[in-house]
Amino acid sequence: MGLPEYEVTAVDEVAGQVRIKVRFKGRVSCPHCEGTKLRLKDRRVRRPRHESWGMRRCFLELETRKWRCDSCGRSFWQRFPGILPRLRASEPFRRSVCQKHFDGISRSRLGKREALSSATVERWFGWYLRLLSGEKTSTECPRILGIDEHFFTRRQGYATTFCDLKNHKIHDVVLGRSEASLEGYLHRLAGKDRVEMVCMDLAAGYRALVKKHFPKARIVADRFHVIRIVNHHFMASWKEIDPEGSKHRGLISLMRRHRHNLSPDQHQKLSAYLKEKPVLELIYRFKQRLCYLLKEKHHNQKKCRQLAGRFLRDIAFLRDSGLAQLVQLGNTLHSWREEIACMWRFTRNNGITEGFHTKMEVLQRQAYGFRNFNNYRLRV
Numbered sequence: 033m034g035l036p037e038y039e040v041t042a043v044d045e046v047a048g049q050v051r052i053k054v055r056f057k058g059r060v061s062c063p064h065c066e067g068t069k070l071r072l073k074d075r076r077v078r079r080p081r082h083e084s085w086g087m088r089r090c091f092l093e094l095e096t097r098k099w100r101c102d103s104c105g106r107s108f109w110q111r112f113p114g115i116l117p118r119l120r121a122s123e124p125f126r127r128s129v130c131q132k133h134f135d136g137i138s139r140s141r142l143g144k145r146e147a148l149s150s151a152t153v154e155r156w157f158g159w160y161l162r163l164l165s166g167e168k169t170s171t172e173c174p175r176i177l178g179i180d181e182h183f184f185t186r187r188q189g190y191a192t193t194f195c196d197l198k199n200h201k202i203h204d205v206v207l208g209r210s211e212a213s214l215e216g217y218l219h220r221l222a223g224k225d226r227v228e229m230v231c232m233d234l235a236a237g238y239r240a241l242v243k244k245h246f247p248k249a250r251i252v253a254d255r256f257h258v259i260r261i262v263n264h265h266f267m268a269s270w271k272e273i274d275p276e277g278s279k280h281r282g283l284i285s286l287m288r289r290h291r292h293n294l295s296p297d298q299h300q301k302l303s304a305y306l307k308e309k310p311v312l313e314l315i316y317r318f319k320q321r322l323c324y325l326l327k328e329k330h331h332n333q334k335k336c337r338q339l340a341g342r343f344l345r346d347i348a349f350l351r352d353s354g355l356a357q358l359v360q361l362g363n364t365l366h367s368w369r370e371e372i373a374c375m376w377r378f379t380r381n382n383g384i385t386e387g388f389h390t391k392m393e394v395l396q397r398q399a400y401g402f403r404n405f406n407n408y409r410l411r412v
């Protein structure tokens with residue numbers, strides 16, 4: 033039955049419903065003083081819903097008694113494990129309904145199938161999620177942390193995800209992405225000294241927060257975002273040099289790619305175009321070199337030192353180039369040079385956090401959007 037300390041005395045089927053008669057075998061004691069000298073006052077039958085048997089709805093039939101305690105003089109109705117007072121469903125049944133809702137069956141469909149109202153399903157689900165979050169073992173800060181923002185609602189704006197990159201788990205979700213809105217949460221957070229590494233995209237606000245609250249942590253930039261920003265500025269600068277050519281769809285796709293992703297045909301096509309524009313060819317070559325430099329990973333200290341030299345020369349080249357977009361890129365890379373250099377030493381990136389964001393979007397779609405951030409957080 034999924035309940036301890038009960039004995040089944042009879043099972044019969046009435047009008048397509050299974051009725052299980054059960055008897056409680058445990059000892060009865062006063063809930064106020066634990067006394068066992070009791071006198072019987074009244075009796076009544078409870079019929080809570082229980083886990084379905086296949087397609088048939090299932091009810092328990094359980095006699096409950098009212099006792100008077102001789103030690104403290106108070107009266108009480110007998111309590112049962114797994115069937116809470118005044119509830120008309122047993123805990124295994126509530127859990128099974130919540131599990132189905134968790135797996136994606138909408139509450140109205142579930143309500144129709146199980147003869148419950150959708151509001152009941154929602155109320156139970158809140159209880160279930162609080163139960164699950166209570167079972168969560170560790171509340172300490174993870175050693176390797178991923179931080180990223182994601183969109184929540186139009187009214188409440190963005191939320192920030194704190195992700196445990198080592199164990200592939202979400203640590204917490206907090207509403208807001210600005211310093212002011214995260215300050216309170218980070219202030220309360222326990223075990224901040226444990227954090228050794230924080231992975232993030234190129235957001236200056238997060239960097240300032242991390243430096244302030246995780247003094248021992250090393251910040252590592254996310255490779256995907258660094259290469260994306262290089263590509264973005266390069267494409268914008270191409271638009272300034274050749275406004276006509278940069279509208280060509282085929283060329284856009286070729287220019288954006290890494291060199292190793294081009295087929296021989298595509299390579300030829302691109303070379304033919306670049307030959308007409310020597311300045312652009314120079315910039316293109318430079319961008320390819322820079323991207324390959326940024327793709328380097330898990331190197332030792334000596335190799336990293338060489339790479340750092342190359343990287344600093346590249347930044348200097350960008351800042352002296354005289355093209356507005358490239359100068360801007362050079363300045364961005366300059367301000368993040370330490371975090372980017374950490375990418376060569378470590379392999380971690382924020383891909384796990386981004387993957388969780390996809391799952392969180394699915395949750396939002398399943399629920400047809402959340403209004404209450406606490407419900408959303410609990411669900412995540």
Ligand SMILES: [Zn+2]
Nearest residue numbers: 062065101104
């Ligand atoms: Zn008592």
